[in-house]
Amino acid sequence: MPSFPELRLRLRRLRQTPAVRTLLAETRVHPHDLLAPLFVVEGKGVRQEIKSLPGQHHFSVDRLAAEADALFKLGVPAVMLFGVPHSKDKTLDARNAWAKGGIVQRAVAELKKRVPGLLVFTDVCVCEYTTHGHCGIVQTVKVGSRVEKVIANDPTLKALASIAVSHADAGADWVAPSDMMDGRVAALRQALDASGHGGVGILSYAAKFASAFYGPFRDAAHSAPAFGDRKSHQMQAGNAREALAEMQADVDEGADMLMVKPGLPYLDIIRDAAGAFDCPIAAYNVSGEYSLAFALAAKGWGDADAIRDESLVALKRAGAKVIITYWAKSFALDFKQRGGLDRG
Numbered sequence: 001m002p003s004f005p006e007l008r009l010r011l012r013r014l015r016q017t018p019a020v021r022t023l024l025a026e027t028r029v030h031p032h033d034l035l036a037p038l039f040v041v042e043g044k045g046v047r048q049e050i051k052s053l054p055g056q057h058h059f060s061v062d063r064l065a066a067e068a069d070a071l072f073k074l075g076v077p078a079v080m081l082f083g084v085p086h087s088k089d090k091t092l093d094a095r096n097a098w099a100k101g102g103i104v105q106r107a108v109a110e111l112k113k114r115v116p117g118l119l120v121f122t123d124v125c126v127c128e129y130t131t132h133g134h135c136g137i138v139q140t141v142k143v144g145s146r147v148e149k150v151i152a153n154d155p156t157l158k159a160l161a162s163i164a165v166s167h168a169d170a171g172a173d174w175v176a177p178s179d180m181m182d183g184r185v186a187a188l189r190q191a192l193d194a195s196g197h198g199g200v201g202i203l204s205y206a207a208k209f210a211s212a213f214y215g216p217f218r219d220a221a222h223s224a225p226a227f228g229d230r231k232s233h234q235m236q237a238g239n240a241r242e243a244l245a246e247m248q249a250d251v252d253e254g255a256d257m258l259m260v261k262p263g264l265p266y267l268d269i270i271r272d273a274a275g276a277f278d279c280p281i282a283a284y285n286v287s288g289e290y291s292l293a294f295a296l297a298a299k300g301w302g303d304a305d306a307i308r309d310e311s312l313v314a315l316k317r318a319g320a321k322v323i324i325t326y327w328a329k330s331f332a333l334d335f336k337q338r339g340g341l342d343r344g
């Protein structure tokens, strides 16, 4: 057995210079891979930075199109809208989530008019529209002698279907149910088809974990649950096999694209999904993954842009075709400044 100096294998030749690193890069991120989440609020002339999400803003409908247009011109093909309604519009039955003149419905119409080529996805959930902030309709049930509040699955499906149809009526290209109720993809597909929206796609938040990484988002969307948690519908962190079952169910019900969420703590699930299913896989690089980088940078312990690039390339390497990320604009701007060239 030859020892090292005789052994000819020197893998460092593969990374000696920027040019060789560029040539041999196995994974490249492009702005076309990215989908940008946008938060829309009531009011006029609002473009207010969200404290928990540095560099992200709450936009009123009239200010939203400029941001979406900038993203589109930078090569980001799609956005995902999240509605942040007035707290006075929150109810127990979430009815304002499917109101004709609701915040998301107006925002979709505005974007389809002002940035016609842009793909508009909408988040479909009731948590921003319920007084209690849960992702479903809450009912009280008797368990023995106790009275308990539960998130009722089947009554929620009707609400979700109404939301999806109202978004499609406004012009949404894709709807993305994020609630994790059983049977919601089938309910949405049926309702969309029945209302003439056979061309509207469903991106299902299929493997969505009950995660501590959603904190900054709940602050931004005012959707933290007022009591309890989301563990009766979102998945537990350790369950990879169950994640495949969740995704299979959504494929069977008619999902066009599957999402794994969060992204970075669940790279193995993304890899499993990419191997198991032929449909495109999306990864949601969630709020906590994003804001952590800024918290680190603020302490002087890291470079947020380098963390951005490493995060996005890791998600793509794991098998994500689409990356939903708050970094879409910042990455695309940087990409443009580099003339589309790698750093190497």
Ligand code: PBG
Binding pocket: 123, 125, 127, 135, 178, 179, 213, 214, 215, 216, 217, 218, 223, 230, 285, 286, 287, 288
């Ligand atoms: C709503 C929803 C959440 C996120 C997307 N849609 C929050 C939650 O489930 O509590 C999280 C997104 C993020 O953290 O960036 N159901």
